Amino acid sequence: MSEAETEAAGGTNGGVEQLRRELARERRELAVTVDELERAVAVGRRLGKRRFAIVGGALLLSFVLAGGVSAIVRGAMRRRRLRRRDTVVARMGDLALVRRVR
Numbered sequence: 001m002s003e004a005e006t007e008a009a010g011g012t013n014g015g016v017e018q019l020r021r022e023l024a025r026e027r028r029e030l031a032v033t034v035d036e037l038e039r040a041v042a043v044g045r046r047l048g049k050r051r052f053a054i055v056g057g058a059l060l061l062s063f064v065l066a067g068g069v070s071a072i073v074r075g076a077m078r079r080r081r082l083r084r085r086d087t088v089v090a091r092m093g094d095l096a097l098v099r100r101v102r
Helices: 003-009 013-048 051-065 068-077
Strands: 087-092 095-099
Touching: 013 051, 051 068
Parallel strands: none
Antiparallel strands: 087 095
């Protein structure tokens, strides 16, 4: 190997040592990343058996927190019963024009 190629590849022995230190640092970082990935995969495997129950529970909880139950009850109770003395003046489908007697 010529002197120019040696300098381009990392220089003299100091350059080779620096390259080795950088490679060692990169290997340590790669090992840490692989460990994190293995932990994430292990969590996914544990949840895998109950994944549908967890997703279903999350959907139900978000529905309840968003007020879905109260919206359904309100919609069902929207059609109020007429009082005995009230008179229906006009009706169009579910809507009714009512004369209330006080």
